[in-house]
Amino acid sequence: xxxxxxxxxxxxxNIAKTVRVSELAEFAATLPDVVVAKDYKFMCSTPGQEMxxxxxxxxxxxxxxxxxxxxxxxEQTFRKVLTASGLNQYLLTIVNIREQVSWVTHDIEEGTAKxxxxxNGAVYRAxxxxxxxxRVIDVNPNVMVVGGGIxxxxxxxxxxxxxxxxxxxxxxxxxxxxxxxxxxxxxxLDCSACILTPKMDSVLQHKNITMMTSCxxxxxxxxxxxxxxxxxxxxxxxxxxxCNACLSxxxxxxxxxxxxxxxxxxxxxxxxxxxxxxxxxxxxxxxESCTFxxxxxxxxxxKACEQKAIDFEQQDTFVQVKVGAVILATGFDLMDTKPLxxxxxxKYPGVYNALEVERLFNxxxxxxxxxxxxxxxxxxxxAILHCIGSRDKNNHEHCSRVCCMYSLKFSHLFKEKxxxxxxxxxxxxxxxxxxxxxxxxxxxxxxxxxxxxxxxxVTQSADEPGRLVVEAEDTITGKFIKLPVDMVVLSSxxxxxxxxxxxxxxxNLSTDKQGFFMERHPKLAPLSTMSEGIFIAGACxxxxxxxxxxxxxxxxxAEALTIVVKDxxxxxxxxxxxxxxxxCGCQNCVRVCPxxxxxxxxxxxxxxxxxxxxxxxxxxxxxxxxxxxxxxHFTNDQVLAEMEGLMEx
Amino acid sequence: MVxxxxxxxxxxxxxxxxxxxxxxxxIVLAYGKGYDENHPMPYVARNPSDVDNIVFNEYCNYNLxxxxxxxxxxxxxxxxxxxxxSRAVIQLxxxxxxxxxxxxxxxxxxxxxKNPKTHEIIDGKTTGGLYNPVLYDILxxxxxxxxxxxxxxxxxxxxxxxxxxxxxxFWKKEFDKCIRCYACRKACPMCYCxxxxxxxxxxxxxxxxxxxxxxxxxxxxxxxxLAGRCIDCGECSRACPVDIPLYLFHKKVAKACxxxxxxxxxxxxxxxxxxxxxxxxxxxxxxx
Numbered sequence: 024x025x026x027x028x029x030x031x032x033x034x035x036x037n038i039a040k041t042v043r044v045s046e047l048a049e050f051a052a053t054l055p056d057v058v059v060a061k062d063y064k065f066m067c068s069t070p071g072q073e074m075x076x077x078x079x080x081x082x083x084x085x086x087x088x089x090x091x092x093x094x095x096x097x098e099q100t101f102r103k104v105l106t107a108s109g110l111n112q113y114l115l116t117i118v119n120i121r122e123q124v125s126w127v128t129h130d131i132e133e134g135t136a137k138x139x140x141x142x143n144g145a146v147y148r149a150x151x152x153x154x155x156x157x158r159v160i161d162v163n164p165n166v167m168v169v170g171g172g173i174x175x176x177x178x179x180x181x182x183x184x185x186x187x188x189x190x191x192x193x194x195x196x197x198x199x200x201x202x203x204x205x206x207x208x209x210x211x212l213d214c215s216a217c218i219l220t221p222k223m224d225s226v227l228q229h230k231n232i233t234m235m236t237s238c239x240x241x242x243x244x245x246x247x248x249x250x251x252x253x254x255x256x257x258x259x260x261x262x263x264x265x266c267n268a269c270l271s272x273x274x275x276x277x278x279x280x281x282x283x284x285x286x287x288x289x290x291x292x293x294x295x296x297x298x299x300x301x302x303x304x305x306x307x308x309x310x311e312s313c314t315f316x317x318x319x320x321x322x323x324x325x326k327a328c329e330q331k332a333i334d335f336e337q338q339d340t341f342v343q344v345k346v347g348a349v350i351l352a353t354g355f356d357l358m359d360t361k362p363l364x365x366x367x368x369x370k371y372p373g374v375y376n377a378l379e380v381e382r383l384f385n386x387x388x389x390x391x392x393x394x395x396x397x398x399x400x401x402x403x404x405x406a407i408l409h410c411i412g413s414r415d416k417n418n419h420e421h422c423s424r425v426c427c428m429y430s431l432k433f434s435h436l437f438k439e440k441x442x443x444x445x446x447x448x449x450x451x452x453x454x455x456x457x458x459x460x461x462x463x464x465x466x467x468x469x470x471x472x473x474x475x476x477x478x479x480x481v482t483q484s485a486d487e488p489g490r491l492v493v494e495a496e497d498t499i500t501g502k503f504i505k506l507p508v509d510m511v512v513l514s515s516x517x518x519x520x521x522x523x524x525x526x527x528x529x530x531n532l533s534t535d536k537q538g539f540f541m542e543r544h545p546k547l548a549p550l551s552t553m554s555e556g557i558f559i560a561g562a563c564x565x566x567x568x569x570x571x572x573x574x575x576x577x578x579x580x581a582e583a584l585t586i587v588v589k590d591x592x593x594x595x596x597x598x599x600x601x602x603x604x605x606x607c608g609c610q611n612c613v614r615v616c617p618x619x620x621x622x623x624x625x626x627x628x629x630x631x632x633x634x635x636x637x638x639x640x641x642x643x644x645x646x647x648x649x650x651x652x653x654x655x656h657f658t659n660d661q662v663l664a665e666m667e668g669l670m671e672x
Numbered sequence: 673m674v675x676x677x678x679x680x681x682x683x684x685x686x687x688x689x690x691x692x693x694x695x696x697x698x699i700v701l702a703y704g705k706g707y708d709e710n711h712p713m714p715y716v717a718r719n720p721s722d723v724d725n726i727v728f729n730e731y732c733n734y735n736l737x738x739x740x741x742x743x744x745x746x747x748x749x750x751x752x753x754x755x756x757x758s759r760a761v762i763q764l765x766x767x768x769x770x771x772x773x774x775x776x777x778x779x780x781x782x783x784x785x786k787n788p789k790t791h792e793i794i795d796g797k798t799t800g801g802l803y804n805p806v807l808y809d810i811l812x813x814x815x816x817x818x819x820x821x822x823x824x825x826x827x828x829x830x831x832x833x834x835x836x837x838x839x840x841x842f843w844k845k846e847f848d849k850c851i852r853c854y855a856c857r858k859a860c861p862m863c864y865c866x867x868x869x870x871x872x873x874x875x876x877x878x879x880x881x882x883x884x885x886x887x888x889x890x891x892x893x894x895x896x897x898l899a900g901r902c903i904d905c906g907e908c909s910r911a912c913p914v915d916i917p918l919y920l921f922h923k924k925v926a927k928a929c930x931x932x933x934x935x936x937x938x939x940x941x942x943x944x945x946x947x948x949x950x951x952x953x954x955x956x957x958x959x960x
Contacts, residue, residue, distance in 0.1 A: 528952055607866070610768045611948040628745070646948045648865040648897075650872065663875050 032066035111154030147668030172200020174352035174561030177576035197301035210462030247556030280312030408478035412516035612643035755802035756905035759938030779808025796822025800904035
């Protein structure tokens, strides 16, 4: 015999509008073992919680059913109420009559009937619930940050400053990310390098940060508090422990590769550092462009190196790292606009994408900061085409958020560095951010021309060879226009990294429709993911500007800290367990588990479940042919009782 | 092409004798004499002298893979397998019930097997329609070629043309005949659960008396437990004393699985059982 208390929440009118709540409470009172049933306007409020506490004492309740919103919202709230009253927290049942009932109907009859059915099932199940004990595990105090752009740098510095050890993983040979490619940042137009390079140096100097460049995560094992991550250190062919960064090797190198850093606008050496302020200042050899790797002789760099740091035999190595939490700050890619043939990118030399233009402006860039076309001449007229690939049902539905602002920045810099006429082709101008509208107004004053209409096509001018013609509809005048220009800039979409899905798989994350990492909750948990202990920051979650990215990095660092600041953590007790006596060793559980919790003990010929990895989803229990797996809190008896209760209606 | 059953029988005997004689295996699963020609029986040869009792004729339908799971793990077994039987072995290997290295597969390429009740040739209507074993170590005869390739799913056309109500009425009528002898379960190479869900008492999943609702529960659950695992040997239907066309439902589910996961049961030991394998790129067509 259990003593059940049922507490029906109105949720203001959210529930009460389509469920007769007092009737539901009266109905609950008639159900077996229900000792007390009440309804109240906001059960989650302090008076609501106190009501439950008092009733537990007064009526000696041992099972609590709260019919309210989704357990995702307030399960923890009410569990705490039970714990405070001396009851085991797993004796709580939440019946979701908001998301699953009142919000999906307008019919109060239907709503009330469904709420009764769900409650009836819950009462049947609650009678069979058993108290469960949470397990406590040790927490590794270190954190890994994946991605060495501004988000990763900021998060790593914050964590390191709290005294935590941080591993910063970067796949390129330098940290800095996209921000290091920019010359100026909107809306303040402060110099990107001036605000970023000191931070890059702080990372290098910080005693708590282990910076790992030319590295990629290859395997993730473990769980929140105890991740066991394998890092692939890609062969650099330069022993960085010997290299003293004199860079005499790069002077002698005859090899020519395409500079990834300068967006393929120029060539670089085969042994190189991407840009003069790179961190670390130590070169790597690009196997593809190295004369020795291609032809078998050369080795000029080796002769130039006094430190004997060149090592052509170097192989990829694997490093094991143990951490308690992970922050993913893997950034974004710029959409490849070559497939959008109407804009002629890759076909006409006068068409540039946004990152190429960033490099043209940069004083450390391929032109030393001068804006010149590929033939060396200065453009006299420039068109900036907004929303290329973004806000476009045929490509990417999302708004890339920063293009309006960087396009405005471009026009300012074009005006500053050339005497060209600058035209914007835009759908509408999005300047939502601190100082953004003001920046927009400032640019309007600078004799920049705004044409409201999306650039439809870029063609070659028939009359003037080498010039381009932008075609668009000016939606203000309603006229179709053809504008001859020398240079076209495509403000192309910001898209997830090409390998974002692989990274998501490694860390067990979901991705959204566009392929960006999915947050746990768009408003209330934007930096957490559905994988405990994995956090996201910056443009890997969605396109965002530097201020938002940095803010997220601080937030993610704080989130990671909430885990690693503790020595121990409690694990959810609703996990699955194997009864070894009935396990037949089929390993269905091992194959079906998305979290890798079950493993096969070949010696004992039975499966075993690592409770720390188990999320309690119950897949293993449902595929177990011998019913050897018991999903705690959702045992066969409990689930069948609930179904029986549901089906009485 | 004429299949000589006598020749296959001779080769089966020779190989069985050799394998037992050289102690490569401790048992040979094959066919032996029954109460008449039309009813041979599964036979286990343990000594070279037992081999003379082995027979093979067009009525040797039984899927001998059924018996593999009866022996303790690690027992070295030689087993005679026809096309569908070899798929059952593969599926059992996928499900970790037997190990490839413990088995010697004596493959039998054959067509023209007959149903002992009707004496009709067994074809793609009630089976997967294959003639050659998918996996074998020793082939007892030449591979069968030149026979028309039958789609195992052609027979579903009439069934699929029925609407939901008609299908339910059809199965209800068929299942009402069921006497709960569990011959289907006994004949099936993939029905190895111990205890079977229907024999469990806590919770009691279904009624065991031969009545309509319990029959429905038993058969529909068994069908779903075989989803993605049925290798279409048709033995359940042939074993059924009241002729319930169980193969129809199994084929229907197999077809759906093949379409969704791009994999038919028991075709490769590299595969993982489709329904208990978590893959990020699994089809979620059914959600749309």
